[in-house]
Amino acid sequence: MTHDTPFRVCVAGASGRMGRMLIEAVEAADDCVLSGALDRPDSPALGQDAAAFAGQHSGVTISADLDAALASSRFLIDFTRPEGTMAHLAACVRHGTAMVIGTTGFSEAQKADIAAAARQIPIVLAPNMSVGVNVTLKLLDMAARALASGYDIEIVEAHHRHKVDAPSGTALKMGEVIAQALGRDLKDCAVYERVGHTGERAAGSIGFATVRGGDVVGDHTVMFLGTGERIEITHKSSSRATYAQGSLRAVRFLAGQERGLYDMFDVLNLR
Ligand SMILES: NC(=O)C1=CN([C@@H]2O[C@H](COP(=O)(O)OP(=O)(O)OC[C@H]3O[C@@H](n4cnc5c(N)ncnc54)[C@H](OP(=O)(O)O)[C@@H]3O)[C@@H](O)[C@H]2O)C=CC1
Numbered sequence: 001m002t003h004d005t006p007f008r009v010c011v012a013g014a015s016g017r018m019g020r021m022l023i024e025a026v027e028a029a030d031d032c033v034l035s036g037a038l039d040r041p042d043s044p045a046l047g048q049d050a051a052a053f054a055g056q057h058s059g060v061t062i063s064a065d066l067d068a069a070l071a072s073s074r075f076l077i078d079f080t081r082p083e084g085t086m087a088h089l090a091a092c093v094r095h096g097t098a099m100v101i102g103t104t105g106f107s108e109a110q111k112a113d114i115a116a117a118a119r120q121i122p123i124v125l126a127p128n129m130s131v132g133v134n135v136t137l138k139l140l141d142m143a144a145r146a147l148a149s150g151y152d153i154e155i156v157e158a159h160h161r162h163k164v165d166a167p168s169g170t171a172l173k174m175g176e177v178i179a180q181a182l183g184r185d186l187k188d189c190a191v192y193e194r195v196g197h198t199g200e201r202a203a204g205s206i207g208f209a210t211v212r213g214g215d216v217v218g219d220h221t222v223m224f225l226g227t228g229e230r231i232e233i234t235h236k237s238s239s240r241a242t243y244a245q246g247s248l249r250a251v252r253f254l255a256g257q258e259r260g261l262y263d264m265f266d267v268l269n270l271r
């Protein structure tokens, strides 16, 4: 698929935290135009101008009419909830619309459905669109290989009080990258909670801890805990703009793809 600029971009979850950030980013980008803004049928935002929250006028009205929005769009950026994304996915396949999916919390079956849809349309799926987090994933791969024995690995993440899934998609991806670097399967070594008489730490496990509160945009720390020393690799987001800018890089990348499932390593040439 190749597309002429400006890229016609529809944003799902238009009145959400990320939806608003994405609408501002699309409006500000020279090579993109906002062609649709979607929200749920019961959303109080329906009928409003998509940029009204910022005191601006985009000329695009927030609607729940998926087919109408996709008919005039070549790309859908979706940061909603898994059930929303799955409904949008089916419609994008019908319309041949490329998708950037930032939603987290998918089940294994939902991930398989996304991979199946990517046989027909191009999709970028990533739990974190920021350049910094994706570079951090590469650092973690290197650290895990170098510290493969003698170091216990724990992943701690913190997010705002409104986040509904845990651990974060980013923390899970960090766990997957580390497990893969160590030749393990995260499913076999992840420990998601500890309470009561837990016994000693299981050798080779990867532990997760979740903090929720306030307006934390997104903090992730991976600890490699050895004897006599520990290494901590931390990424902290201070603005959602980095996720929005990463999403627009994904749109530009998808403009050159016919079909297939990609992630931000593909977009950022980090593979
Ligand atoms: N990949 C990345 O870089 C990032 C990923 N995320 C992920 O993006 C997602 C959204 O985060 P955030 O913007 O903070 O969440 P918000 O709750 O602020 O926004 C979600 C939006 O999606 C809408 N929505 C919810 N359910 C559905 C549905 N079933 N169908 C259609 N629309 C729906 C909401 O509408 P309503 O308000 O009416 O419910 C709202 O407009 C989360 O999964 C989060 O983890 C977040 C930041 C970065």
Ligand SMILES: O=C(O)C1=N[C@H](C(=O)O)C[C@H](O)C1
Pocket: 104, 127, 128, 159, 163, 167, 168, 169, 170, 171, 217, 218, 219
């Ligand atoms: O819900 C959020 O806010 C975020 N979600 C993503 C995740 O689950 O990893 C990315 C980022 O951490 C912000």
